[in-house]
Amino acid sequence: MLRVAILSSEAVPFAKTGGLGDVAGALPKALIRTGEVDASLVMPLYQQTDRRLLRELLFDNLEVEWTGGNRHVRVFLSEETISAPVFLIDAPEYFARPNVYGYSDDHTRYAFFCRAALALLKRLGRAPDVVHGNDWPCGFAIAEVRARRAYDDFYRQTRTLFSIHNLAYQGAFDPRDLGYFGFGWGEVHDAFLSEGAASALKAGLMLADALSTVSRRYSFEIQTPEQGYGLDWLLRQRRERLIGVTNGVDYDAWNPATDSHVAANFNAYDLSGKRECKLDLLRRFGLPEEAERPVVAIISRLVAQKGYDLIREAAPAILETGAFFIALGAGAQEYEDFLQSLRDHAPHRVGVFKGYAGEPLAHQIEAGADMFLMPSLYEPCGLNQMYSMRYGTIPIVRATGGLDDTVENFDRARGTGNGFKFGEYSARAMLGSIYEALFAYADKDVWRRIQLNGMRADNSWDAAARKYVEVYRAVMRM
Ligand code: ADP
Secondary structure, X not given: OEEXXXXXXXXXXXXXXXXXXXXXXXXHHHHHHOOOEEEEEEEEOOOOOOHHHOOEEEEEEEEEOOOOOOEEEEEEEEOOOOOOOEEEEEOHHHHOOOOOXXXXXXXXXXXXXXXXXXXXXXXXXXXXXXXXXXXXXXXHHHHHHHHHOOOOHHHOOOEEEEEEOOOOOOOEEOOOHHHHOOOOOHHHHHHHEEOOEEEHHHHHHHHOOEEEEOOHHHHHXXXXXXXXXXXXXXXXXXXHHEEEOOOOEOOOOOOOOOOOOOOOOOOOOOOHHHHHXXXXXXXXXXXXXXXXXXXXXXXXXXXXXXXXXXXHHHHHHHHHOOOEEEEEEEEOHHHHHHHHHHHHHOOOOEEEEEOOOOHHHHHHHHHHOOEEEEOOOOOOOOOHHHHHHHOOOEEEEEOOHHHHHHOOEOEOOXXXXXXXXXXXXXXXXXXXXXHHHHHHHOOHHHHHHHHHHHHOOOOEHHHHHHHHHHHHHHHHOO
């Protein structure tokens, strides 16, 4: 059995802000199902974490080395929740706050989390074969394992995998803090330095034994100056150690046949429940219950990455088609304002929920919508297009990153494809795909064909988990 410790700053159902949360909540379970991996997850205990998920207080006094005086943290264990042991580090000083991210000391918070995670693994007594860190918050752990291999017998054989879920978030901070974190000199110190700042992401990219990212296409895109965020040179340099593994979907959580959040269940053989879900969705958003009128929906963080500039530009044209438009999102004020004004302008056509809604509403939108819009500027993997497919909701996406890998453009003549895809990042190109989708929607048989193509696609975690096992085995030989 391979012993793998996955470190993540978020994981469903304990805490989530986006796709990383879904992935970190599903991967350990999928790894265990392969029968080859003894996987565990380590994450911070946040204010928002439901305390009922914690099974036992494992340590009430774990010592963590820290500049200015060692700290003591509590560690909780949750075992049943995701079918893998989850260790939650309780450091209220850093994590008992209303939000997951967004504080000026985020780098200190995650440097501490990583230090505590490695102290915990050591206290548990069995060295992991692989420490698998995710995104910049875990770059500190990658750096520390690298440093420890030289002087700490416990971590001598441990290898590291660093996964990039979004290269744009780099965890930059003042390099003077490096000394405070114990990375004050040498190779490990230098690995953090990036254009005058310190970057936890760069340290992870530089010091991990292997790198992965969440789709094949994104693994190539990040090696280009356009999408490399200043680190493409490093990714090109390390490309032989970089692999793309497309995320899966947790079908225990995202399955219209069993979903407890939605108004009616349905499946590929009987889609009648989807109509009920649609009426329920329209009611929830205070829209007229016109079941024939198409619903175009979007759920995303409100950031430029998700293509909101295109949506803003195209909104009048979308409304002119007569479709309903439903948006769920939290983020930049300018996009929240735009959504509000759109809603005010066409209250009988537009439904808006501003803020982070949690799981139920996201599921209800996936189930009730007809089309799901993802015009992303870039998209490492994207999960909602795959959730959409499972729920018979047709994705309309820009051909970038994981969206390009997972969505196949519908071909009317051959009856193949599971969505609509455009290439150019422009409102015009996006509208072209929306019109095409609306045209297909008007023909019930054609629409059913596309729905079934998507509902039958297998985007489960099993294939991805097998790939990760291969990567872990390869990294252990390094
Ligand atoms: P990213 O990780 O870039 O945010 P993904 O498509 O990979 O994008 O994953 C986004 C996840 O977060 C999905 O599960 C989506 O349903 C969820 N999500 C995003 N915004 C919200 C919101 N405002 N309320 C509820 N869920 C949200």
